[in-house]
Amino acid sequence: MTQQEIQEKVNAFMTDRLEYEPSALTPEAHLKQDLGMTSLDAVETSLFIKRTFGFQPERGAIKTIGTLQELYDYIEKNS
Amino acid sequence: MRRVVVTGMGIWSCLGQDLQTVTESLKQGHSGIIFDPKRIEYGLQSGLVGSVPRPDLKPLLPRKFRATMSEDSEYAYMAARQAFEQAGISDEYLCQNEVGIIFGNDGNTHQMDVYETMKAEHNTFMLGPNAQFQSETSSVVMNLNAIFHLRGINLCIGAACASGSHAIGYAKLLINHGAQDLIIAGGSIEMNMHNTIGVDALNALSCRNDAPQSASRPFDTDRDGFVVSGGAAALVLEEYEHAVARGATILAELCGYGFSSNGIEEISMPSADAEYIAMKRALDDAGLQPSDIDYVNAHATSTIAGDIEEAKALTRLFSRKSKVESQKPYISSTKSMTGHENWMAGASEAVYSILMMQNNFVAPNINLENVIDEAKELNIVRETIYMPINTVLSNSSGMGGTNSALVFKKI
Numbered sequence: 297m298t299q300q301e302i303q304e305k306v307n308a309f310m311t312d313r314l315e316y317e318p319s320a321l322t323p324e325a326h327l328k329q330d331l332g333m334t335s336l337d338a339v340e341t342s343l344f345i346k347r348t349f350g351f352q353p354e355r356g357a358i359k360t361i362g363t364l365q366e367l368y369d370y371i372e373k374n375s
Numbered sequence: 376m377r378r379v380v381v382t383g384m385g386i387w388s389c390l391g392q393d394l395q396t397v398t399e400s401l402k403q404g405h406s407g408i409i410f411d412p413k414r415i416e417y418g419l420q421s422g423l424v425g426s427v428p429r430p431d432l433k434p435l436l437p438r439k440f441r442a443t444m445s446e447d448s449e450y451a452y453m454a455a456r457q458a459f460e461q462a463g464i465s466d467e468y469l470c471q472n473e474v475g476i477i478f479g480n481d482g483n484t485h486q487m488d489v490y491e492t493m494k495a496e497h498n499t500f501m502l503g504p505n506a507q508f509q510s511e512t513s514s515v516v517m518n519l520n521a522i523f524h525l526r527g528i529n530l531c532i533g534a535a536c537a538s539g540s541h542a543i544g545y546a547k548l549l550i551n552h553g554a555q556d557l558i559i560a561g562g563s564i565e566m567n568m569h570n571t572i573g574v575d576a577l578n579a580l581s582c583r584n585d586a587p588q589s590a591s592r593p594f595d596t597d598r599d600g601f602v603v604s605g606g607a608a609a610l611v612l613e614e615y616e617h618a619v620a621r622g623a624t625i626l627a628e629l630c631g632y633g634f635s636s637n638g639i640e641e642i643s644m645p646s647a648d649a650e651y652i653a654m655k656r657a658l659d660d661a662g663l664q665p666s667d668i669d670y671v672n673a674h675a676t677s678t679i680a681g682d683i684e685e686a687k688a689l690t691r692l693f694s695r696k697s698k699v700e701s702q703k704p705y706i707s708s709t710k711s712m713t714g715h716e717n718w719m720a721g722a723s724e725a726v727y728s729i730l731m732m733q734n735n736f737v738a739p740n741i742n743l744e745n746v747i748d749e750a751k752e753l754n755i756v757r758e759t760i761y762m763p764i765n766t767v768l769s770n771s772s773g774m775g776g777t778n779s780a781l782v783f784k785k786i
Contacts, residue, residue, distance in 0.1 A: 315438040334439065339504035352500055 297349070302371050306364070309344050323365035327358075335359065341367075349375040378630070379550045380786065382623040383462025383611030384726045385454035385561075389425030389604050389713055393457065398730045401738035402759055406588035406712050408602050417568050421580035423590050425604025425714045427566050440522050443508035445485050448518040450607035450719075451478060451563040455519055458559060462611035463623055466524075475527030475555045477546045478515045478609075479538025479562035481718045481773075484569035485510035515563050515607075527555050533718075535773025536676075538562055539608065540721025544632035544779055546612045556617045561609035562722035571603050577643065579678055579774075591715075592742040593675035593708035594682050594750045601676040602714035608723035627729045631661030631768075631782030642775055645680055647687035650778050654692055654770055657780035663766065665693050668704040668782075670737055672728045672769040675708035676715045685772065686750035694752040704768070707740035707756045721771035725781055728767040732785055736761045 310316045316331050327333040333341070338358040346352045351374050361367050386392070389407025390400035400407070407425050414422040430453045432441050444452070459465075464474070489506050493499070508514060513531035520529050528549060534541045539562020546560035564570065574580055581600040583590035592598040618625055633656030637646040658665060671689065675682045693703055709727045710716075716723050731737055737760040746755060764785075771779045 336439075336442065336504040340442075343501065343503045346500065 297375060299368055299372050302368050305348055306368060306371070313344065314340065321364060323363065323368070325364045326362055327364065327367065345371060351375055376551050377553060378615035378628060379547045379612055380615050380618050380628050381610050381626045381729060381783070382613050382618050383458040383460070383464065384626065384729060385457030385461070385609040386723060386726050387427065387430070387450045387453045387606040388608070388716065388723055389427050389606065392428070392453065394730065397727070398734055400712065401709065401727055401730060402736055404712060404739045404741045404759060406741065407604065408587045408590060408714050410584055410587045414568055414571070415584070419568065419571060419575045420582050421575055421600070421602070422584045423581055423587050423602040423714070424566065425602070425716070427604065427606045436522065440518070443505050444518045445483050445509045445514040446565040446567060447480060447483065447563040447607065448515045450605070451515045451519060451561065451609065452522060454561060454563070454607040454609040455523065455559055458609040458611045459523070463621070464611065469524045472557070473527045474523070474525050475529065475546070475549070475558040476516050476519055476525050477528060477530045477532060477542045477558055477560045479532050479534065479540070479542035479718050479722060480512055480515050480564065481533040481535055481538045482570070483510055483512050483514055484565060484567060487569050528558060534777045534779070535775050536715065536717050536720055537771040537773035537777045537779040538718040538721065539723065540725070540769065540771035540779035540781055541634065541777070543610060543612065543629065543722060543725055543781055544634065547629050547632050550612060550614050556614045558612050559609055560612050560722070561607060562719035563607035564605035564716065564718040566605045574603070581677060589742045591677045591711050593673065593677045593711050593740055594686065594746055594755055595743050596745040596747055598677040598679065598682065601678055601710070604714035604716050605719055606716065608719055608726045610722065610725060625786050627732055627783045628786040629781065630784050631657035631663065633657030633660060633780040635778045637776030639776065645684040645772055646776070647684040647691070649776070650685055650688035650770065650772055651691050653778035654688065654768060654780040657768065657782045661782040661784070663782060666702045667766055668768045669764045669766045670728065670731065671704050671706040672724045672767060673706055673708040674770045674772045676710055681772065682747060683749045685770065686747060686753060690749065690752050703754045705737045705754050705756045705760060707738055709738055711741040711743070721769070721779060721781070724769050724771070725783065728769050729783055732764045732767060732783065735763050737764065
């Protein structure tokens with residue numbers, strides 16, 4: 297899967313499921329500080345990754361990721 | 376002792392999803408029951424159910440609240456929202472004042488979905504973050520506390536089909552004794568099929584699948600069980616002086632709460648003696664005599680044994696030979712229209728009763744063609760009666776042996 301496809305799927309999840317503002321989904325946006333990702337959202341995001349990209353993030357991994365670009369990279373590296 | 380009044384009500388039921396619609400349904404003797412063939416396909420004997428829509432919460436609540444809500448929390452939110460609005464309780468008030476919550480709720484079948492996922496996946500990771508909050512019995516009070524910023528008593532009461540009534544009664548006690556000034560109390564129950572399987576297995580449900588609107592027949596000789604229904608009902612209960620100081624409109628006084636437990640070995644059997652004790656205790660708490668009661672909202676669910684035992688208890692309480700006919704209260708079971716709203720019933724029937732008081736009518740016990748022998752001395756209402764109602768006794772009873780009764784009066 298290309299990074300562009302990863303970005304599209306992640307952004308669709310974040311707008312449709314987590315209901316984040318689409319305009320806020322820039323690569324440099326910080327998951328917690330800019331998008332308001334909560335600890336429950338992080339668990340939800342882990343489940344989304346498992347279902348969509350086929351690997352199970354390690355416990356607490358999402359909470360250590362800073363920006364959206366880092367999340368794309370993390371998924372690309374592990375899938 | 377501090378007096379307790381009702382200053383707001385909300386309802387989400389098969390008779391309507393606002394107070395005005397429900398009032399009209401009660402006046403018209405409208406049945407909210409439908410036949411759902413999916414229930415038969417699922418394996419139930421009874422395909423009968425109250426027609427209760429799921430609310431669309433997306434325009435009303437951010438996702439962070441919606442995500443953790445169980446089905447019954449959704450109904451409870453809609454009822455609580457209405458109740459707070461009627462009581463003039465704003466978000467600002469809730470943020471600045473301590474308000475408690477007590478809801479009756481005796482089970483949540485979201486746990487079944489959790490089991491299904493675990494059986495298939497063998498991995499808790501696949502449950503996601505919301506399963507825990509959605510599957511607790513206390514899901515309703517946990518979710519509503521977060522949404523409404525409630526910081527007082529936070530309690531879920533599980534007492535089978537008397538849960539909603541006990542919740543209101545317990546709120547009354549806390550306000551009576553000065554522990555709280557304002558509590559939102561009520562009852563709620565899911566409408567999904569899982570929630571029905573146990574009582575269907577007990578052969579406790581009506582199987583008049585070809586005649587849904589006449590299936591719930593409290594006190595009728597041809598009754599064959601109850602019809603499941605649900606949703607939520609909520610009441611804002613408030614200390615009298617607190618309500619007056621706030622300038623709130625007082626809808627009724629909650630002046631009596633009574634309770635009892637059956638204490639018999641047959642767990643599924645109702646008890647006339649225990650129901651009598653609960654109702655008498657509620658009247659004593661209210662400082663009223665049976666002859667002071669204008670209307671009784673009976674628990675009567677349309678089951679074979681339950682209606683008989685309640686009729687015996689009501690006869691003992693109200694139909695003494697020395698009593699003149701005009702002193703007997705009017706009686707109806709609104710479950711003839713709603714079906715049995717289970718954990719919610721004690722709360723919804725409090726709302727229905729107060730609506731009758733406010734609008735000067737007694738709702739009918741529909742589908743009553745041939746009254747059972749045990750109820751022949753009772754004044755059961757078959758057609759809507761228009762008259763002032765000043766005092767109401769609302770009776771509730773739960774399978775397993777718990778009983779609760781509430782008394783309301785005009786103020």
